[in-house]
Amino acid sequence: MTATDYRAAVIQGLQGLAxxxxxxxxxxxxxxxxTFLYFPTRGTDAEMIAEIDRIATLLGxxxxxxxxxxxxxxxxxxxxxxxxxxxxxxxxxxxxxQADASYSGCVIPEAADAA
Structure with missing residues (x-):
């Protein structure tokens, strides 16, 4: 599916849902x-900021x-x-x-007393 086809399918899906x-x-x-959320392709901060600024202009x-x-x-x-x-x-x-998530699973709380 091309990007144009995918865009058309997303718009059709939103209209169908509405x-x-x-x-x-x-x-x-x-x-x-x-919220319909778009993330730019990962790049340098400057590249991603430029992409968001470009989109902001399109959005007004x-x-x-x-x-x-x-x-x-x-x-x-x-x-x-x-x-x-x-x-x-x-x-x-x-x-x-990533640093915060690196501790995932390392700290295990004590089981709460069911009584």
């Missing part, structure tokens, strides 16, 4: 916001500089509780996550 939910009001929807938004404190660079366009978000996780944040 039509289905509209036609079936008894089917519940999430009680929280729904400005990336939120406060996200940089968390090691993220993102552009978000909301349609009520539904949003499109392009997100780059920068190298230092990925390294911190």
């Amino acid at each position: 039509a289905f939910l509209e036609a079936n009001p008894a089917v519940p929807v999430p009680r929280h916001d729904v 938004v400005t990336p939120d500089p406060s996200d940089t404190a968390y090691g993220h660079h993102k552009a978000r366009l909301a349609f009520g509780p539904v949003a499109y978000e392009a997100l780059a996780i920068l190298a230092a944040r990925r390294a911190q996550h």
Whole structure:
């Protein structure tokens, strides 16, 4: 499947879901916001930031500089509780996550007393 075919299939799928939910009001929807999330191809921080900035221009938004404190660079366009978000996780944040995850399974809590 080409990228163009895949894009068309995603759009058709979203439209199909919207039509289905509209036609079936008894089917519940999430009680929280729904985000359609895009991650750029992994590259240098500068490359990923440039890609998010390019997407931000297409969306007509400005990336939120406060996200940089968390090691993220993102552009978000909301349609009520539904949003499109392009997100780059920068190298230092990925390294911190990998370091944090390296302890996974090393600490085992004592079993709680069932009584």
